[in-house]
Amino acid sequence: MDRDLTEPTSDLAAEVAELARRYRRANGPVIRLVNRLGGAFEAQLSALPESVRSQIERVTAQALEASYGVAARTPDLGPRGPMAAVIASGAAGGAGGLPTAVAELPVTVTLFLNAIRAEARAAGFDPNEDWVRAECLQVFSAGSPLKQDDGVNTSFIGSRLALTGSAVQNLIAAIAPKLAAVLGQKLAAQAIPVLGAVSGATLNAAYLAFYREVARVRFALLKLAEEHGTEAVEAEFRLAATPPKVIRA
Template sequence: MTGTEVMPVDIDRELRALAQRHRAARGVGIQVLNLVGSQAENLLERLPDQAKQRLEEATTRALEVAMRAASQSRGVVPDQKGWLNTAMATAMGAMGGAGGLPTALAELPVTTTVLLRAIQGIAAEYGFDPGDPEVQKHCLTVFASAGPLADDDGADLGFLSARVTLTGATVHGIIARVAPRLATVLGQKLATQTVPLIGAAAGAATNYAYTSYYQQMAHVHFGLLHLSDRSGRTHAALIDEFRQTVTARN
C-alpha cells in the first residue's frame, strides 16, 4: 500500500481516537430516526414491490457508475473538505426527497458517487493512492460497513477484516459482494425519503447522516491501515485491538 517507514507510534492513543470516530459514525442515524419517528419502523416495507425487487440491481449499477465517475473526476475536481461533501450530499438528498420515489431513485447514483469520492479523498489523506486498484477495492469495502440505519450493529466492525481479505478479486467482484448489503441500507434511505409531507427534509437528513457515517468509517478503515504501516503491527492484530477498544468503551 504505502510502504511507509516503521516508526514509534502511540498505538493505544490512535486506537482510542479511531474508536471515537466509530462511535460518532454509529450515532448519526439517530437524527434520521428522530425525524421520521414511528414511521421509521419497517422502512423497506414502504417501498413498492417492484422497487424492492430491483434495488440490488440498481445499487450494483450505482456503485459501478460511482466508481468510474469518482475516479475520473479526481483529475478535474480536487478533493473537498468533509463538511463540503456533507453539504453537497444533504442538498441532493433534499432535492431527491422532494419528488418522492422517482426523484429519490434518480438521485441514488449521484449520492453514491459523492460518497465514494469522499471515501477516496480520505484514503488520499492517509497516503494511499485512490488510483491503485487495491485502494479502490478498499474504498468499496467501506460500503460494506452497512449504514447508520442498519439493524446489524456488528456489521460496521465485520467489514474491517472479512471484506478486505478478498485479495486478487476484481473491483467488479467486490461490487458484487458489497451490493447486497448496501442495497438494504440504501433501501432504507429511499423509503425514508418517501415519508409523506417531509420527503425533502427526510432526504436531506438521511444524506447528511449517510455522508457523515461513511466519512467517519473511512477514517477508521484507512486509519487502521496507515497505523499498521507506521507501527509494523499486522492489520489483523490492530483490528483485534480496535475491537477490544470499541467494546471496552461501549
C-alpha cells in the first residue's frame, strides 16, 4: 500500500498551528495590562534621569554577557524554582526604588536565561552546546511582550551558529536593545520604593512566564525541524503565526 504523502504535512501543520497558538497566547493578563497602560509607563520611563535611561541598554548588554556564562554554571532550579527566584529578585530590586532596581537587572536576566536553558534541556537539547546556547540567547529576540513589538522572528530554525567570541558579542549587541526596552518598562514601574517591590515581583513573574513559553515554542520548532526539515517547519510557522490581513470594503 502506498504511503499517503499528505499525512506528514497535515500532522506537521497541526503541530505547528498549535505552537503558533501558544506563541500568540504567551502574553498573560499582567503583560496585557502593562500594554494597555503603555503610555503611562513610557511617560514614567521618560521621566527617569537621562543617565539612567542611557544606562539601561548598557547594563542589559553587560548582564546578557555575564549571564551567558553564569547561567551555564547555575544548577537547574526545577519547575518552580525560577519563578520563586525572579519574584524574590523583583521584590528586592523594587524595595529600594531605582538604585536597587538597576542593581537587580543582572540577577533577573541570569534567572531568565537559566529558565530558558531548562526548556532547551526539556526538549532534548544540550544547553551547553554552542548552537543551543545561541538559541537560548535568541529567545530574547524571537518576540517581545511589549505591544509595539508583537512580531515574531521566524528565520531561526536551523541557524546553528558557531559561537566565537566576536559572534557572541554581535549576538548580544543585536539582542540588548530589544531586551532593554522590556526591562526599561520594568524599571519605570519599580522606581517608586516599596510599591516598586510589588511591581518588580509581578512583572518579573509575567516576563519569565512569557520568555519561558517562547522558549518552549522555539525548541519544539527546532525539534520538528530535525524531523521534517528546516524550510517546511519555518514556512508552516510563518503562515500560522502571521495574523490574517483585514480587508475593508
